[in-house]
Amino acid sequence: MKRTITHLADGRELIYFDRRDDADRGAVDRRPLDPRPVASELRYDPLTEEWIAMAGHRQTRTFMPPPDQCPLCPSSETRASEIPASDYDVVVFENRFPSFSGNFGTYADAGGLSEVRPGVGRCEVVCFTSDHSSSFSQLSDEQVELVMEAWADRTAELSAIEGVEQVFCFENRGEEIGITLTHPHGQIYAYPYVTPRTRLQLDAASRHRGGNLFADVLAAERAAGVRVVAENELWTAFVPAAARWPFEVHLYPRRQAPDLAALTEEERATFAPLYTSVLRALDGLFGVAMPYIAAWHQAPVRWRRDLAYLHMELFSIRRAPGKLKYLAGSESAMGAFVNDVLPEEAARMLRSQIDH
Numbered sequence: 467m468k469r470t471i472t473h474l475a476d477g478r479e480l481i482y483f484d485r486r487d488d489a490d491r492g493a494v495d496r497r498p499l500d501p502r503p504v505a506s507e508l509r510y511d512p513l514t515e516e517w518i519a520m521a522g523h524r525q526t527r528t529f530m531p532p533p534d535q536c537p538l539c540p541s542s543e544t545r546a547s548e549i550p551a552s553d554y555d556v557v558v559f560e561n562r563f564p565s566f567s568g569n570f571g572t573y574a575d576a577g578g579l580s581e582v583r584p585g586v587g588r589c590e591v592v593c594f595t596s597d598h599s600s601s602f603s604q605l606s607d608e609q610v611e612l613v614m615e616a617w618a619d620r621t622a623e624l625s626a627i628e629g630v631e632q633v634f635c636f637e638n639r640g641e642e643i644g645i646t647l648t649h650p651h652g653q654i655y656a657y658p659y660v661t662p663r664t665r666l667q668l669d670a671a672s673r674h675r676g677g678n679l680f681a682d683v684l685a686a687e688r689a690a691g692v693r694v695v696a697e698n699e700l701w702t703a704f705v706p707a708a709a710r711w712p713f714e715v716h717l718y719p720r721r722q723a724p725d726l727a728a729l730t731e732e733e734r735a736t737f738a739p740l741y742t743s744v745l746r747a748l749d750g751l752f753g754v755a756m757p758y759i760a761a762w763h764q765a766p767v768r769w770r771r772d773l774a775y776l777h778m779e780l781f782s783i784r785r786a787p788g789k790l791k792y793l794a795g796s797e798s799a800m801g802a803f804v805n806d807v808l809p810e811e812a813a814r815m816l817r818s819q820i821d822h
């Protein structure tokens with residue numbers, strides 16, 4: 467794998483991850499770009515003890531451009547995109563409209579009981595392939611491994627930025643989820659705090675008696691078997707017993723690892739075929755491309771790393787053909803989920819779609 471760091475016209479970093487050592491990465495971005503926006507402002511909610519990022523500049527971001535104007539496709543003779551090269555394997559670059567960045571402005575006291583601080587951190591875009599009409603489920607094992615190398619590299623680098631407390635690699639897929647670009651891509655957020663969900667999970671892990679909480683959950687799901695969707699020698703994919711979403715699959719490595727950077731080559735290689743077969747099973751459920759969120763849960767940079775257990779939580783908001791699960795009153799206002807699909811039934815449906 468060859469890694470090449472370059473910069474875009476407005477100074478943002480762009481990194482190529484190439485399979486071939488002789489890839490030419492000399493192309494230069496000459497677009498007249500506006501200066502980069504300042505970092506968002508973080509405000510503290512004393513009632514829930516959560517930080518909320520105010521990122522007004524994101525309102526102006528690119529929304530559903532026509533395919534010939536896709537900013538994630540390679541550049542051509544006649545059109546310059548975000549990627550100056552005429553082709554690429556995997557590319558990562560700093561988001562033009564980031565929720566978090568190192569570009570501070572001035573932040574005034576908001577009044578009330580809210581503390582205010584700058585949204586330190588970084589937001590990156592990961593292009594999984596140069597093929598506009600592909601999807602993660604269609605990537606070759608080799609390509610998935612290259613994406614995983616990019617995730618691991620970014621996790622290690624972003625974790626080293628001063629003020630960053632957690633690195634989150636994820637993919638939003640489908641218009642129903644709210645994506646604004648259809649080109650196969652994901653994002654990476656480097657947060658200046660430990661996210662609420664991770665805090666809850668690790669607080670629970672710290673109170674758990676016995677072995678590691680996540681390892682015990684995995685062992686119990688493997689023993690129960692009814693919700694296991696697919697498995698190989700190093701990974702297990704299962705629907706959690708208390709799934710929140712109509713179709714939700716968690717993928718755990720057999721071995722406890724804190725983050726993607728800690729995975730072995732063999733663990734990366736065995737994740738690829740298992741994950742893409744689960745994604746294809748999702749798409750096979752109703753014969754339509756399923757909207758989904760794929761979320762890597764990684765250990766925070768310096769808090770309770772020994773209790774954390776790298777895993778992916780993948781879920782879809784589609785509960786039936788033509789029907790979406792919306793976060794309505796109970797979920798949005800109270801955080802109390804009601805799931806319309808029994809997890810054992812969801813697992814059975816997904817298993818029947820797994821290609822062996």
Ligand SMILES: [Zn+2]
Nearest residue numbers: 536539598649
């Ligand atoms: Zn594209």
